[in-house]
Amino acid sequence: MNIRPRVAVVTASLALAGGAVAGFAAPASASVVEAAATPAATVPSATGGSGFTCATWRYLRGDIGHGASITCYGKSFTSYVVCHRADGIDYLRFGDRVRSGRTSTAWCDLNGEVIDAGAIPG
Template identity: 35%
Template sequence: MSIRSRVAAVATSVALASAGMLGLASPASAGATALICPSYPQLIEGSGGHKGAKISCTGGSSFFLAIRCETLDAAKYRYWHYGNWAASGGTSTTWCDLNAKVIATEPRTS
């Protein structure tokens, strides 16, 4: 995937999340109950100014939250952090490094 395609994908995710329309309903397997998550994860702030996100989903199989982080310095370095695996009804939480912000979120099943 080219850099241009990746930037477009991240920009689309951020725009949809900002509008509250980024929902998931993907089946874990054929004939299984679909994973149902809120329209977007809850952004949270931790000790020392750490930024992160959490989400609770039901149905389907286990899931985890992936967040795209961007450093606040001039380099604007971007990277992914992954939350804990959680079962249906559970919560997955993950954090960016200190001096970084969340720019995209994505609940995943694999």
């Protein structure tokens, strides 16, 4: 799998969204239920101070497909997932915009696999 298309998809989407990214990568497989335990990340705010913190994203598997949820603090935010289809196409999906302290969830298509997930503050 080539990483360049993934980077291009995420970069283009972030340029449209106009925000910084707090992404947390973890391998996605059918047996993974939660991303590897890593410390929460802090993203500097536009004013120069840090204040946007996210917990590690959680891999979800349900009747409607695969997805990821994430909880962040300090600002409202939107979750995203980068998904991979069996035909080699990578694509980006966004979850709901929620307030600080809430959890946002984004889902791939029915046959898509999560390859990355994170949050966009703002």
